[in-house]
Ligand SMILES: Nc1nc2c(c(=O)[nH]1)N[C@H]1C(S)=C(S)[C@@H](COP(=O)(O)OP(=O)(O)OC[C@H]3O[C@@H](n4cnc5c(N)ncnc54)[C@H](O)[C@@H]3O)O[C@H]1N2
């Protein structure tokens with residue numbers, strides 16, 4: 117039997133914050149990011165063919181009617197239905213021919229037909245097109261057996277877009293669908309927000325770059341390639357990718373320089389409470405304003421956010437799964453706000469658990485999950501990792517998203533509905 121658990125709330129699940137000290141909830145963290153992030157103001161014109169993934173700074177409106185003139189929707193014959201009075205069949209004399217891209221050289225005479233091809237302008241005097249499969253053509257004449265409705269197979273001028281119709285609003289992240297509509301509306305270029313300038317600073321004496329020699333106590337750097345990949349979107353200019361050793365003066369100098377050059381500094385590692393965690397001390401020396409420092413979630417508890425110089429700062433934990441998850445939840449939202457995007461692309465939805473889930477009460481847990489199909493009620497079913505290990509990434513390639521396990525939950529039964537954040 118499938119047990120359906122009632123959905124208690126639609127929040128992030130970090131409801132039991134009392135015993136987690138200064139940590140805030142995921143939703144509060146997102147709200148602070150929304151409140152404290154200014155969108156980039158500068159705009160630029162880009163060719164429409166290069167605009168996918170950019171954010172519209174001004175609405176796009178149709179420059180004229182689309183289609184611009186009445187035209188044929190089928191290959192056949194342009195006729196006037198007024199010529200088909202009484203009982204059929206009717207015979208019309210063919211006088212002329214018009215193909216797509218050509219202006220009709222003659223108007224339709226009474227009792228006549230003009231051969232026409234899909235997309236060609238409808239000749240004056242015609243009010244319908246009859247498909248060539250529905251006539252018998254004798255060379256000089258066409259014979260029709262069936263009546264034709266006025267307007268049949270005619271695409272009317274302006275039926276898709278009136279002049280001035282808003283095709284895409286400001287704040288829209290342009291997709292190929294938007295590009296199609298903007299192209300039909302006659303635009304060669306669109307006005308978009310300039311790309312968000314981002315710097316990535318990966319800290320840690322222990323990380324080594326793939327392809328180089330790795331010391332006895334070193335590990336491969338996961339965060340640099342992972343976050344470079346996540347930042348490789350058309351609305352972001354990844355200006356600088358830096359590595360930082362765990363030394364305060366050098367890190368302070370790096371962050372100081374970047375804080376005058378970019379809109380967003382993303383750091384990984386060095387934000388926990390150990391003596392080797394120098395990111396927050398460095399920011400403190402630079403008089404940074406820290407909005408939040410720690411969120412009641414697992415993985416990713418130390419995730420932090422603030423402002424330094426002219427930049428916003430997002431501090432991700434060093435553990436690679438923690439960095440990935442916090443980028444998914446906070447980093448992508450932050451980039452949306454910086455680039456002026458109006459819509460929220462990822463919406464949490466509810467999925468059904470494939471089997472019983474166990475969780476240690478404390479922080480809201482974002483557990484890796486994979487969608488496996490649908491139940492008999494058409495709801496998505498998720499299977500999930502047994503536990504969350506913030507240093508492990510081997511499951512990531514086969515996972516589809518994150519289950520939001522509320523903080524105070526100990527067990528959720530098979531069939532329970534749980535919030536799911538797709539990647
Ligand atoms: N006493 C406490 N210790 C820790 C706490 C705590 O509350 N009290 N929190 C733990 C949690 S939770 C997390 S998450 C980590 C986060 O620490 P940091 O953000 O300061 O990260 P690091 O200490 O620099 O590194 C953590 C871990 O990740 C590995 N790492 C770092 N960078 C990379 C990279 N680019 N690629 C692959 N792996 C990376 C690093 O070697 C460490 O193993 O703190 C806990 N400690």
Ligand code: MOO
Nearest residue numbers: 415416417438506
């Ligand atoms: O928050 Mo940490 O990512 O739990 O290990």
